Amino acid sequence: MIQVKQLSKHYGNKVALNLPELTLPDGQCVGLVGNNGAGKTTFFNLLLDLVRATTGTINSFGQAVHLSEDWKLHTGAYLDERFLIDYLTPEEYFSFLAELRGQSTADLDALLNGLGPFFAGEVLGTRKYLRDLSKGNMKKAGVAGALIGAPKLVVLDEPFANLDPSSQLGLKAILKQLALRKEVTILISSHDLAHVTEVCERILVLERGELKKDLRTSPETLKELEALFTTAAKA
Amino acid sequence: MGINGDHRNSRMVNMGTVFRRLAWLQWNRFSRSISFGRNLAVDLILALLGAMALAGAVAAGWLLIHLLGKIAPSADPFALICGAVWAWFPAELAVRMFFQQPATLQVRPLLLLPFRRGVLVHYVLALSLLSFVSLFLLAFLISLGASLVQQGHSALHVAGWCAGLLFTSLALGQLALLAGRSTGLLAVLLALMAAVAGLHAFGSIDVPALSRQAFLSLYAKPWRGMVPLAVGLLLYQRNYNAMRNNLWPGESAPWQPAAVASGAMxxxxxxxxxxxxxxxxxxxxxxxxxxxxxxxxxxxxxxxxxxxxxxxxxxxxxxxxxxxxxxxxxxxxxxxxxxxxxxxxxxxxxxxxxxxxxxxxxxxxxxxxxxxxxxxxxxxxxxxxxxxxxxxxxxxxxxxxxxxxxxxxxxxxxxxxxxxxxxxxxxxxxxxxxxxxxxxxxxxxxxxxxxxxxxxxxxxxxxxxxxxxxxxxxxxxxxxxxxxxxxxxxxxxxxxxxxxxxx
Incomplete structure (x- = not known):
């Protein structure tokens, strides 16, 4: 469970995020949407303790992320290319993560086998360094890396961006399957409203650092979101 | 050189304008880089070292003749200098190969703009001429030349001699750029140096004597300074052609990296x-x-x-x-x-x-x-x-x-x-x-x-x-x-x- 209390992040005078109260129960699949500068990535950075909050706390797995590091044992994340080690091959990168997260080679192989269709033969066995992969394949490697170690919380920033259509469908299938098991909390951000409403059961709309809407996904959600962002564009 | 020689299409932006804008880009790239100004101390130390080196070059050029006169009063100091010039060739080549990186341009966004591609290459090559090595040498030569004239050498001949040396240095700079790209040429150069060293060791040739002869004759007939200039221009042309042929970034894409080996360690x-x-x-x-x-x-x-x-x-x-x-x-x-x-x-x-x-x-x-x-x-x-x-x-x-x-x-x-x-x-x-x-x-x-x-x-x-x-x-x-x-x-x-x- 993730609990947010009085959380805010200021950069100078600018308020990047201000969330007085938010709770994400275990096993929920949550989508974050919002225009650029809405605070999505800031929230992820705070959740992963990569930046310090100006006020308030985020509790993940029962403890404040900036005080205890136990959340690292159960969290897999891919925000951007800074989560890749670009001079490793994908295989080396995966086994590096598996080793750090205490996974056996067999566990890792099982996971990677399951991801075979998603990789579409373009990630494993290519004998290239991660820096030499295309943007899409880098993202696939990063997303796969976030799934290593049976995490109970998976955080992905813009996972659909840069992926080709087949991979987008493949990723949606993977995330839905993960969400179905109700053991893993999934937190993704996306600019693609259709994808995010299809995968997530709950949508948080951020605008200029504030939580504007908290929706339970229903067949009408996509229309509602589109209406919301259309008025935002006119305003 | 006929690179920009096609003036029929007057709508092409001329070279001077392009150079000015490119210099502006370069300056912004430098002054807006994250490291700029942050390590003010390093910049100051470097600037100070540079200024000291330059002052040192001027002083060395001025005092060289006097010092040689003190060390070896019997010999002609100018002949001694000519005899030692050879040692500077491999040194300059090595310094340039190691420390001079060809200027780089982020060329892709520029290729669609209305000027000829060759201008970009000229710009990069011109920047390489302005390296610190050349500046250092110029300062040294001017000061040495002045002291030679003061000692009673003919101003015209001294000017020709200095120009010849400067042209040689510029030609070496072009050679270093060429050798930096081609391992084959580098191997040939190294082999050539080894051969000369070997011949000298066995007494077949006397390198200092040859150097003395060549550079004294450069002084006697200053027009011979045209030879290194011609060689330099030829090498420039070679560099220009090689670099211009690399100006199609799209052709090398999609770049295929070599397969890499991966040990389990x-x-x-x-x-x-x-x-x-x-x-x-x-x-x-x-x-x-x-x-x-x-x-x-x-x-x-x-x-x-x-x-x-x-x-x-x-x-x-x-x-x-x-x-x-x-x-x-x-x-x-x-x-x-x-x-x-x-x-x-x-x-x-x-x-x-x-x-x-x-x-x-x-x-x-x-x-x-x-x-x-x-x-x-x-x-x-x-x-x-x-x-x-x-x-x-x-x-x-x-x-x-x-x-x-x-x-x-x-x-x-x-x-x-x-x-x-x-x-x-x-x-x-x-x-x-x-x-x-x-x-x-x-x-x-x-x-x-x-x-x-x-x-x-x-x-x-x-x-x-x-x-x-x-x-x-x-x-x-x-x-x-x-x-x-x-x-x-x-x-x-x-x-x-x-x-x-x-x-």
Whole structure:
């Protein structure tokens, strides 16, 4: 469970995020949407303790992320290319993560086998360094890396961006399957409203650092979101 | 040269305008880079060194004739200079090959603009002409020429002579650019130099005499300066053609990287929880240009010991211990000062992995210790050559293992400048700041001072014993030290991340 209390992040005078109260129960699949500068990535950075909050706390797995590091044992994340080690091959990168997260080679192989269709033969066995992969394949490697170690919380920033259509469908299938098991909390951000409403059961709309809407996904959600962002564009 | 010779289409932007705009781009790229202004101290030191070097060149040019007159009163000083000019060719070639990187342009956004592609190449090549080496030489030649005229040489002939030398230097610059791209040409040049050296050694030719002859005749017939100018223009044309042919970035894409080998490095498993980091570090070194060249630079510093002519001489004792400290410790200081900046590109990932800083640092400690041992082993020839080397090398090896390694790691925690692994270390000041110089000073000065004071008060043996004891104490306290350094890293985590994220 993730609990947010009085959380805010200021950069100078600018308020990047201000969330007085938010709770994400275990096993929920949550989508974050919002225009650029809405605070999505800031929230992820705070959740992963990569930046310090100006006020308030985020509790993940029962403890404040900036005080205890136990959340690292159960969290897999891919925000951007800074989560890749670009001079490793994908295989080396995966086994590096598996080793750090205490996974056996067999566990890792099982996971990677399951991801075979998603990789579409373009990630494993290519004998290239991660820096030499295309943007899409880098993202696939990063997303796969976030799934290593049976995490109970998976955080992905813009996972659909840069992926080709087949991979987008493949990723949606993977995330839905993960969400179905109700053991893993999934937190993704996306600019693609259709994808995010299809995968997530709950949508948080951020605008200029504030939580504007908290929706339970229903067949009408996509229309509602589109209406919301259309008025935002006119305003 | 007919490059821009096609004036039929007057709508093309002319070369002068393009040069001005390109210079403006270059200046913005420099002045808006993240490192600009942040290391004001480094910039100032560099500017000061540059100014001093330039002043030195002017002074050297002016005084050279007088000095030669004092050293060898019987000989004609000008003939002596002409006889020594040859030595400058390989030196300039080497300096340019090592330190002169061809100017780079981010060319892709410029290729669609309405000017001819060749202009870009001319611009890059023109920048290479303006290198510091040329400026230095120009200052030296003008001042030397003035002193020659003052000594009564003909102004016209001196001007021709100086111009000939300058043209030669520019031609060498073009040759260095060509050789930098072609290993074949480089091999030919090296073979040529070896052949000349060989012929000279066997007495078939006399290089200084040939040099004297050639450059005295350049003075007698200044129009001969046109020869190096013509050669330079020819080489320029070659460079121009080669570079212009590389101006189609789309043709090489999609770039196919060579298949890479990937060993499991199972032997690293013995290091337990540090093993994944050790594997990562080794791959980082082998697969990236900057750490590789930094490491390579460390080996060059092994030659430092040659400065000590007679290790047994007590007057040279201070130099002896300094070299011992420096040679066994240089790799640690030079390479270790960029820890953890070597991992700046993936620091976010490392910070979300469930491992403590202690594991992370333990792998760094092991790597740096390996660096000390490797450098110590490579210094063994000195000890074999003269036994006075053996003891100082050994005790400073211990000192570096015990004290320098944790010290470097501690100061690494304060370093928050990002490093791009893909760029060479030569002439690359990214991640360098005043703190780096201070660090080297902090490591060298106290140990040197201590060694000196103990020797002055008691004896050389006592001095060695003190240094060795310090090193051993550091080794024994390593667990505690690394834990403490780890807490420093943890405390500075957000600051470090913010620094590394700035491009």
């Amino acid at each position: 199972a032997w690293a498993d013995r290091f337990g929880r540090a093993a994944p980091y050790i594997r990562m570090d080794l791959r980082m070194i082998w697969r990236n240009k900057r750490p590789r060249s930094t490491l390579f630079l460390s080996f060059i510093f092994l030659l430092y010991g040659l400065l000590v002519r007679d290790p047994g001489d007590s007057k040279q004792w201070f130099m002896l211990v300094f070299c011992s400290l420096f040679m066994t410790g240089f790799m640690v200081m030079n390479f270790g000062q960029y820890m953890p900046a070597w991992d700046s590109a993936c620091y976010s990932l490392l910070m979300t992995c469930p491992r403590s800083f202690h594991d992370y640092l333990r792998s760094k400690v092991l790597m740096l210790r390996a660096g000390v041992v490797v450098m110590a082993v490579l210094s063994i020839p000195y000890a074999l050559y003269d036994h006075h080397w053996a003891l100082p090398l050994l005790v400073f090896c211990l000192y570096n293992l015990g004290i320098t390694v944790p010290m470097v790691l501690f100061f690494g925690a304060l370093n928050t400048s990002r490093i791009d692994l893909g760029r060479s270390a030569f002439g690359n000041w990214q991640g360098v700041n005043a703190g780096r110089f201070l660090l080297v000073l902090l490591i060298i000065a106290p140990s040197m001072l201590l060694a000196f004071l103990v020797k002055a008060r008691w004896s050389v043996s006592a001095s060695y014993a003190t240094i060795a004891c310090l090193g051993i104490a550091g080794l024994l306290a390593q667990q505690v030290l690394v834990r403490w350094i780890g807490s420093t890293y943890a405390a500075r985590k957000y600051k470090t991340l913010a620094g590394f994220n700035q491009r």
